[in-house]
Amino acid sequence: MTTTAGFVFDRDTTSEQVGEHAFGLTLSDRWTTFIGTSNGGYLLASCLQALRRELPQPDLLSASAHFLRPGSPGPARITTEIARVGRRTATGQATLLRDDREILRVLATFTDLAAADGPTLVRGEPPVLPPPEQCFDPADSYSSKPPSLFERVEIRMPEVPGFWHGEPGGTTSAAFWMRLADGRAADPIALACLVDAAAPIVFDLGVSGSATIELTVHIRKRPAPGWLACRVSTNYLMDGFHEEDFEIWDSTGVLVAQSRQLAIVST
Amino acid sequence: MTTTAGFVFDRDTTSEQVGEHAFGLTLSDRWTTFIGTSNGGYLLASCLQALRRELPQPDLLSASAHFLRPGSPGPARITTEIARVGRRTATGQATLLRDDREILRVLATFTDLAAADGPTLVRGEPPVLPPPEQCFDPADSYSSKPPSLFERVEIRMPEVPGFWHGEPGGTTSAAFWMRLADGRAADPIALACLVDAAAPIVFDLGVSGSATIELTVHIRKRPAPGWLACRVSTNYLMDGFHEEDFEIWDSTGVLVAQSRQLAIVST
Numbered sequence: 009m010t011t012t013a014g015f016v017f018d019r020d021t022t023s024e025q026v027g028e029h030a031f032g033l034t035l036s037d038r039w040t041t042f043i044g045t046s047n048g049g050y051l052l053a054s055c056l057q058a059l060r061r062e063l064p065q066p067d068l069l070s071a072s073a074h075f076l077r078p079g080s081p082g083p084a085r086i087t088t089e090i091a092r093v094g095r096r097t098a099t100g101q102a103t104l105l106r107d108d109r110e111i112l113r114v115l116a117t118f119t120d121l122a123a124a125d126g127p128t129l130v131r132g133e134p135p136v137l138p139p140p141e142q143c144f145d146p147a148d149s150y151s152s153k154p155p156s157l158f159e160r161v162e163i164r165m166p167e168v169p170g171f172w173h174g175e176p177g178g179t180t181s182a183a184f185w186m187r188l189a190d191g192r193a194a195d196p197i198a199l200a201c202l203v204d205a206a207a208p209i210v211f212d213l214g215v216s217g218s219a220t221i222e223l224t225v226h227i228r229k230r231p232a233p234g235w236l237a238c239r240v241s242t243n244y245l246m247d248g249f250h251e252e253d254f255e256i257w258d259s260t261g262v263l264v265a266q267s268r269q270l271a272i273v274s275t
Numbered sequence: 276m277t278t279t280a281g282f283v284f285d286r287d288t289t290s291e292q293v294g295e296h297a298f299g300l301t302l303s304d305r306w307t308t309f310i311g312t313s314n315g316g317y318l319l320a321s322c323l324q325a326l327r328r329e330l331p332q333p334d335l336l337s338a339s340a341h342f343l344r345p346g347s348p349g350p351a352r353i354t355t356e357i358a359r360v361g362r363r364t365a366t367g368q369a370t371l372l373r374d375d376r377e378i379l380r381v382l383a384t385f386t387d388l389a390a391a392d393g394p395t396l397v398r399g400e401p402p403v404l405p406p407p408e409q410c411f412d413p414a415d416s417y418s419s420k421p422p423s424l425f426e427r428v429e430i431r432m433p434e435v436p437g438f439w440h441g442e443p444g445g446t447t448s449a450a451f452w453m454r455l456a457d458g459r460a461a462d463p464i465a466l467a468c469l470v471d472a473a474a475p476i477v478f479d480l481g482v483s484g485s486a487t488i489e490l491t492v493h494i495r496k497r498p499a500p501g502w503l504a505c506r507v508s509t510n511y512l513m514d515g516f517h518e519e520d521f522e523i524w525d526s527t528g529v530l531v532a533q534s535r536q537l538a539i540v541s542t
Contacts, residue, residue: 069516070489070537072339074366074382076359091370091380092343097488099341099380103358113358113366115341115382117488126515126540129480131447180398213396221364221384222337224491226537228513244530246495248393249336251533263511266518268535270337270493273393 015192016160017201021054029088031058035106037081040156042207046079047157048112048220049204055102055114056197058086063098065118068196072224073114079106091115096123121196121230134257135183135239140164143185146207149173161205162189164235169212176214181241182206186256193233194256194264200225202236203254203267209240210250215273218250223269234259248273282459283427284468288321296355298325302373304348307423309474313346314424315379315487316471322369322381323464325353330365332385335463339491340381346373358382363390388463388497401524402450402506407431410452413474416440428472429456431502436479443481448508449473453523460500461525463532467492469503470521470534476507477517482540485517490536501526515540 012018016038023033039050052073060068084106091099097119104112137143143164147154149172165184170177186202188194194202203225208218237257242250249272256265279285283305290300306317319340327335351373358366364386371379404410410431414421416439431452437444453469455461461469470492475485504524509517516539523532 070341072341072382072489072491074337074339074358074384076361076366091341091377094343099343101380110358113368113382115339115380115489117341121514124514124516126542127480127482127512128514129447129512131510180396213394215394222339222382222491222493224339224489224535226489226516226518226535228511228516243398244495244533245394245396246530247388247391247395249391249493249495251493263513266511266535268491268493268533275393 012192016190017188017192017198021057023054023058023086031086033084035079035081035084038156038160040081042155043217046081047205048075048223049201051079051104051112052114052223053197053201055086055104055112056116056200059088059100059102059116060118060197062088062090063100063118064093065098065120067119067121067230068200068227069097069117069119070226071114071116071200073112074222075112075220076110079111082106121227132263134237134261137183137185137237138166140185140235144168146172157205160189161202162187163206169209171211176212179212180209180243182209183239185235186238187235194231194236196227196230199227199231199256199265202256203265206238206240208252208271210242210245210273213245215275217274218271220269220271223267225265225267227265229262229264231258231264232260279459283457284455284459284465288324290321290325290353298353300351302346302348302351305423305427307348309422310484313348314472315342315490316468318346318371318379319381319490320464320468322353322371322379323383323467326355326367326369326383327385327464329355329357330367330385331360332365332387334386334388334497335467335494336364336384336386337493338381338383338467340379341489342379342487343377346378349373388494399530401504401528404450404452404504405433407452407502411435413439424472427456428469429454430473436476438478443479446479447476447510449476450506452502453505454502461498461503463494463497466494466498466523466532469523470532473505473507475519475538477509477512477540480512482542484541485538487536487538490534492532492534494532496529496531498525498531499527
């Protein structure tokens with residue numbers, strides 16, 4: 009059993025138990041977005057870390073989060089509730105509050121992914137990417153200091169979408185590498201953070217912001233250490249609402265996370 | 276304002292308010308699956324009908340459901356909780372109980388879809404299908420009496436996957452028509468039922484059952500009346516877990532619902 013307690017991700021997502029089903033933490037300013045709010049994946053991971061302590065199964069399997077208000081660095085509370093503990097899966101709920109206002113409400117089901125033993129048939133392929141060292145860090149294209157999120161999460165792209173240098177290019181999909189910057193290997197809860205950690209690809213359509221309404225992530229396998237190959241796409245922007253689909257494949261070419269979020273753009 | 280109160284869908288999903296945030300209903304035996312349990316989409320729609328009565332916005336936008344135990348016909352309770360009511364969206368929670376045991380827990384966000392007015396860019400197409408009258412009713416291929424769900428929901432397929440006649444053909448995607456059988460036009464909550472109303476396409480891989488763990492549905496537009504064109508696919512069956520993606524397009528060629536569920540097969 010290795011410990012990850014020394015890594016930034018764990019320090020910043022781990023809360024202190026302050027009562028029955030009640031946790032306190034300070035939301036860190038190390039995971040902020042272009043508009044200074046806390047990254048949604050970081051908020052989700054913080055909720056999941058608290059919930060994991062209350063459920064017997066070790067691995068996140070599926071989490072569904074409804075984002076109610078923007079989150080920001082500072083003191084916060086998490087309350088949890090256990091819905092069902094079964095032999096194979098356990099489901100609970102977590103709510104994140106800031107100044108007693110609900111920021112995020114999450115339902116999540118945990119399991120032991122190592123114990124899964126049913127049939128396998130895979131009809132998809134990981135993205136084909138040049139090695140990370142031949143790719144670009146999109147934050148280098150950004151005209152001012154990138155938000156702190158991009159000091160926590162490293163991204164390497166074969167082509168940097170135009171919006172990164174102020175010229176939206178109209179792309180609605182991308183593939184790239186991603187990992188936690190300080191070398192911490194991803195686990196299921198870190199994957200739930202990372203599916204929301206790239207800038208929304210819809211930015212390349214020239215919109216100025218996108219706020220997540222709902223995000224669901226399914227963890228398909230415990231990830232192997234190393235760079236993660238990611239694929240993002242938005243196919244339907246309709247009346248300002250859009251989905252964003254995100255896949256993460258690990259360094260052994262296995263799909264480890266699938267997510268979809270529904271978001272609304274600001275123009 | 277038209278009323279849909281006379282239709283089976285509405286009679287069977289509408290509960291009676293029995294207290295503050297408390298509703299009672301009898302789960303109907305008219306929505307059962309191959310194994311005699313209540314269809315998950317029917318259970319979800321029942322929860323959403325109760326929740327809609329407590330929120331000011333008229334249209335379901337996004338619902339995330341974690342399925343905790345199989346549901347079955349008979350007396351049930353629904354409890355609701357309001358998480359946030361905002362100007363543009365409102366979010367609440369519903370829990371379905373049978374014999375005081377939790378069957379289903381749902382988070383859902385509602386909005387007024389008619390008031391949405393942001394940008395639109397669509398990168399996908401509806402499935403291309405022959406007219407419904409040139410397609411087949413898969414229930415006709417089934418060797419015994421089909422489950423009651425298929426008396427409520429009409430399906431017309433250009434090609435019927437082999438599992439319907441006992442010979443799984445290995446397909447992992449399909450496109451077909453669907454509508455409520457008694458002529459009731461679909462609305463956002465009916466769409467949330469319909470995304471789970473076709474038999475799981477994973478049956479064509481020869482598995483004997485599939486139990487939903489989580490289902491999220493996003494409603495993208497109020498649907499026009501008429502036949503709905505649907506597309507289903509499962510690309511990743513891994514260690515017994517699989518996703519199922521489902522799209523519904525209305526009779527005017529507009530994407531009206533997108534869902535993904537995570538499920539586990541029995542073999």
